[in-house]
Amino acid sequence: MSLVTFRQDKTMDFVAVGRLCIDLNANEIHRPMEETMTFTKYVGGSPANICIGMSRLGLQCGFIGKVSDDQMGRFIVQYLDKEGIDTGNVVIDSTGAVTGLAFTEIKSPSDCSILMYRDNVADLKLTAHEVQEELIAKTKIVLISGTALAQSPSREAVIQAVHYAKKHGAVVAFDLDYRPYSWASAEETAIYYNLAAEKSDIIIGTREEFNAMEMFENNPDHSDKVTASKWFDYSARIVIIKHGKEGSIAYGKDGSSNRAKSFPSKVLKTFGAGDSYASAFLYGLLQGWTVEKSMEFGSASASIVISRHSCSDAMPTAAEVAEYIEQCNQNEIKAN
Numbered sequence: 001m002s003l004v005t006f007r008q009d010k011t012m013d014f015v016a017v018g019r020l021c022i023d024l025n026a027n028e029i030h031r032p033m034e035e036t037m038t039f040t041k042y043v044g045g046s047p048a049n050i051c052i053g054m055s056r057l058g059l060q061c062g063f064i065g066k067v068s069d070d071q072m073g074r075f076i077v078q079y080l081d082k083e084g085i086d087t088g089n090v091v092i093d094s095t096g097a098v099t100g101l102a103f104t105e106i107k108s109p110s111d112c113s114i115l116m117y118r119d120n121v122a123d124l125k126l127t128a129h130e131v132q133e134e135l136i137a138k139t140k141i142v143l144i145s146g147t148a149l150a151q152s153p154s155r156e157a158v159i160q161a162v163h164y165a166k167k168h169g170a171v172v173a174f175d176l177d178y179r180p181y182s183w184a185s186a187e188e189t190a191i192y193y194n195l196a197a198e199k200s201d202i203i204i205g206t207r208e209e210f211n212a213m214e215m216f217e218n219n220p221d222h223s224d225k226v227t228a229s230k231w232f233d234y235s236a237r238i239v240i241i242k243h244g245k246e247g248s249i250a251y252g253k254d255g256s257s258n259r260a261k262s263f264p265s266k267v268l269k270t271f272g273a274g275d276s277y278a279s280a281f282l283y284g285l286l287q288g289w290t291v292e293k294s295m296e297f298g299s300a301s302a303s304i305v306i307s308r309h310s311c312s313d314a315m316p317t318a319a320e321v322a323e324y325i326e327q328c329n330q331n332e333i334k335a336n
């Protein structure tokens with residue numbers, strides 16, 4: 001009996017709600033951004049990366065978001081269209097808002113950071129009225145992303161999307177996606193993350209992101225089991241805590257737990273790991289795989305994406321991920 005079941009009468013697999021932004025990834029790597037002269041432009045934004053990842057894996061996907069009425073907004077929509085993602089609910093801002101920029105700094109494979117310019121961004125201006133119920137009504141999973149809860153009216157748009165998801169039997173996946181610079185205070189973060197998590201069937205986050213949610217909780221040791229157990233009293237069926245290179249652990253409402261190791265990787269940069277992991281994990285669940293196999297698929301996808309320069313554009317196909325797993329298994333057999 002699987003922990004999560006999906007309505008098979010739906011014609012779409014996955015819809016993400018949240019930010020669409022631009023990644024400007026440094027071309028000159030292994031140096032601080034003060035010395036970087038050129039960047040490569042990619043579509044970015046954690047929910048956008050996850051959606052592109054799901055589409056690359058062969059799923060029918062849509063996006064609910066807002067972009068700026070300029071070249072950057074048009075670049076984003078054209079890219080999503082080319083990837084086969086339904087952009088019918090990507091709204092063009094009319095207030096002069098801009099596209100969020102994420103400048104990335106790759107000082108070393110383990111020392112990467114992101115400088116985000118997010119003043120007056122279009123993605124946080126999505127309103128509840130702009131969320132199309134008919135799009136959510138036809139999808140199996142709705143992904144919400146934590147940063148979209150940071151400001152109104154985006155905050156209310158996410159809550160409305162969750163309401164539609166519950167009404168139409170869509171699974172709600174919550175990727176915590178905590179970006180401190182988008183929030184007014186740590187208290188606001190904790191309050192709104194907890195409200196969203198109460199409605200979510202699948203919750204995915206790093207240990208640090210869950211810590212940010214637990215400001216009013218009693219979990220001084222930051223126990224993953226304590227973190228997960230709280231959410232099974234609400235809607236959650238699966239709670240995943242990610243631990244970087246150390247891998248990840250998933251807890252199930254049925255009392256199960258599964259640990260997944262990370263895969264070997266020629267790491268170029270570490271960002272993009274979580275988004276690729278989430279897309280491939282959710283893909284696995286949609287195939288009817290076990291949590292364990294889905295975690296393996298997510299972990300392998302992450303190890304591929306962190307070896308490449310971009311996040312969105314680096315998202316692998318299902319065949320690439322399967323081949324990588326096979327190759328790593330063969331290498332392990334040879335090594336033993």
Ligand SMILES: Nc1ncnc2c1ncn2[C@@H]1O[C@H](COP(=O)(O)OP(=O)(O)O)[C@@H](O)[C@H]1O
Pocket residue numbers: 206242243244245246247248261262263264265267270271272273274275277298299300302303306
């Ligand atoms: N250095 C690494 N080498 C191999 N896999 C990694 C590495 N860092 C992360 N991963 C994989 O990506 C997953 C998510 O990474 P993590 O850093 O925990 O999330 P996020 O990118 O959201 O911060 C990990 O559970 C692991 O499977």
Ligand SMILES: O=C(O)C[C@@H](O)[C@H](O)C(=O)COP(=O)(O)O
Pocket residue numbers: 021022023043044045046047049102114270271272273274275276311312
């Ligand atoms: O989420 C953002 O706004 C930044 C992303 O565009 C960027 O690609 C990134 O940091 C993704 O890393 P992850 O969310 O840690 O997987």
